[in-house]
Amino acid sequence: MKEFWIYTLLRVVLFFASLGIVVGVWFLIAGRVPLLWAVVIAFVMSGLGSYFLLNGPREALARRVQTRAEAMTSKIEEMRAKEDAEDEARRDA
Template sequence: MKEFVVYTAMRIALFLASFGIVVGIMALLFDGTYNLLLAIILAFLVSGIASYFLLDRQRAAFAERVEARAARAAAAFDERKAREDAD
């Protein structure tokens, strides 16, 4: 669960930073005005691309955790199935 919280928090922080940068650049280029929808879309794109490179380690840790949990669930299911077959 910790890996999920860390990865999600870092994604949110990266989006907010990207949004601030995009709004700042748009405000500088367009005399203090900006289109909110366009700024959000651009921030999603920028943060998505940046997270692919910057958050690789956190994403791998989260994936390992999910894989281990899935393996435990599959083993428990197989054990219950084997007990049911034995009965």
């Protein structure tokens, strides 16, 4: 779960950095900042930025999720095989 929290924290930091940049530039240009538009633009900027800047942490998170899913799948298959063997033993008895 460490990878999840790292990626999430980086996304939040990237969003607030984008928001700060948007608000700062807008304030310098217009003097008045429409907060809703600043948030929307910052959201789009951080989304695009995370696609390029956070590729490494995102891939680490994906690898971790895949590893856990494979472990869970093998455990379920193991339990099914054991249950099938027990059912076969009961039928033979």
